[in-house]
């Protein structure tokens with residue numbers, strides 16, 4: 001082929017240059033929150049968008065969100081998912097930036113100026129309150145704070161809790177309620193092999209609790225806990241489950257109409273109700289687990305020093321057609337349960353970290369399949385998305401959060417492929433300058449690996465898989481060593 | 482077991498121990514940690530054919546070692562199914578949900594345990610022929626098994 005004339009060669013190479021620079025426009029995605037949703041979204045994006053650059057910003061110096069600070073210490077198998085997350089973090093196109101808080105160190109607008117897409121996955125951290133009399137009494141604890149406390153969350157490590165009474169009540173019947181009950185009822189020596197914090201072990205070892213109520217406003221057909229957690233509770237050593245026979249009136253007749261998961265769960269409850277009591281007389285220090293239904297808390301009763309002494313419950317019945325949607329209404333009778341400790345476990349809502357975010361009445365960020373509806377669209381701002389509990393509400397397990405994160409990530413990757421990114425955004429280089437003004441230490445993945453190693457070493461000294469660092473200052477010190 | 486697989490197993494066990502150094506009871510469930518115990522020497526290297534049908538319709542034919550679980554097959558063949566096997570075979574995640582053909586389902590030697598059913602109850606798109614991949618152990622009888630990987634998401638949810 002003859003050499004093309006000079007002129008043509010020139011335009012040709014210009015086109016080439018333009019094509020190259022187009023190809024090199026790096027799609028940048030900023031993810032806020034390094035929990036389940038953040039990592040699974042990053043997994044999907046890093047596999048499906050060529051050239052992508054993903055930066056994950058996390059409030060704490062350490063990653064994994066509720067997998068580290070929610071999942072119970074006696075469920076280490078669940079935490080194996082951390083190995084999948086670690087592979088994502090080690091992907092060359094994925095970066096982790098810990099100790100960066102959206103709303104404090106950087107604003108949403110600043111992120112959107114520097115990324116083509118911003119995905120919010122910062123979870124649902126705040127607990128819902130009952131709004132009843134004396135809710136501020138001593139020894140009424142948010143289940144979520146108690147979980148954070150035994151798991152070493154820096155914001156919960158100083159929780160005050162008094163386990164010197166014999167009876168506690170848990171308000172709510174979800175899996176978190178069962179986690180709390182199980183940790184309180186498990187023989188403490190079994191917890192010593194887990195990564196539960198040392199201070200929690202010391203407090204639990206002194207516990208005098210022998211009786212725990214699990215109180216729900218609705219009936220056995222509406223419980224929110226899942227069968228695996230219930231089965232585990234029923235098998236707990238030295239612990240006897242006592243149901244109230246009258247709560248199960250009409251339940252066995254319903255079993256045939258239920259879908260498989262609820263059917264099996266209900267059958268397990270019925271079986272446990274009918275089981276001849278095992279001979280527990282041989283057991284030392286027997287404890288009791290007492291789920292009760294159709295009771296709605298209306299008032300905390302306090303004694304001297306505003307200390308909790310009992311809970312007043314309204315008796316309820318259910319109205320409505322669809323089983324799941326039936327609502328409890330009071331029938332005009334009440335019951336008082338003596339207890340010196342109560343846990344509130346009725347759900348969570350998300351914290352509004354930016355004034356531009358619109359929240360639904362359920363405490364989630366308003367969205368359509370993960371896209372955040374944005375009225376003041378300006379072309380230089382990256383698009384906004386939400387995944388995980390912040391968007392779905394605090395329901396489901398890791399599996400469900402994973403499904404949601406993949407789904408939203410798919411939408412993002414399709415949007416990125418469709419949009420023509422004319423110019424690369426500033427990305428982390430620009431965001432770093434903003435954060436630097438607040439004089440923050442950013443902890444990268446290597447910093448987390450140092451913390452990880454340190455915690456495992458500290459754990460070894462005590463025969464535990466790890467001893468978590470519970471102070472942010474100490475985390476930073478180890479990470480920046 | 483091929484050298485490559487031994488390397489894989491050892492490496493993954495090693496990093497697993499480093500990352501989350503726990504020595505809990507469920508180890509017995511983590512099949513690829515104890516590969517030798519499931520491999521009867523006489524069956525060494527025996528392989529069967531399996532076909533995975535991914536949720537986008539793509540079919541992947543591959544070989545599976547007798548004695549491996551379907552989770553091992555996915556990991557050892559780099560099948561790259563997103564999120565699959567999050568709990569590494571310890572029956573606590575349900576991300577390894579698979580759907581079998583009725584005739585394949587019927588020829589599995591063991592029925593699902595209560596614990597497996599408990600986890601399956603969390604899965605989207607649960608069917609009568611659903612199983613957890615980490616609980617299905619390959620045997621010669623299972624040659625030609627066809628495994629459908631269901632959708633992990635439920636569009637109705639959000």
Ligand SMILES: Cc1cc2nc3c(=O)[nH]c(=O)nc-3n(C[C@H](O)[C@H](O)[C@H](O)COP(=O)(O)OP(=O)(O)OC[C@H]3O[C@@H](n4cnc5c(N)ncnc54)[C@H](O)[C@@H]3O)c2cc1C
Nearest residue numbers: 033035036037059065066070101102122123388389397398
């Ligand atoms: C007590 C408890 C126990 C559970 N146990 C299990 C279990 O055993 N098995 C199971 O499958 N599921 C379990 N789950 C459910 C599971 O944890 C969730 O499905 C899942 O982790 C939700 O993921 P997420 O990414 O939405 O939120 P999270 O995991 O909470 O992640 C949110 C992340 O955002 C960070 N963040 C918050 N605010 C900001 C901010 N302003 N800026 C930057 N970052 C921020 C947080 O620090 C956190 O790391 C449990 C949940 C709870 C509450």
Ligand code: FES
Nearest residue numbers: 568570574575615
């Ligand atoms: S891999 Fe988790 S249940 Fe099978």
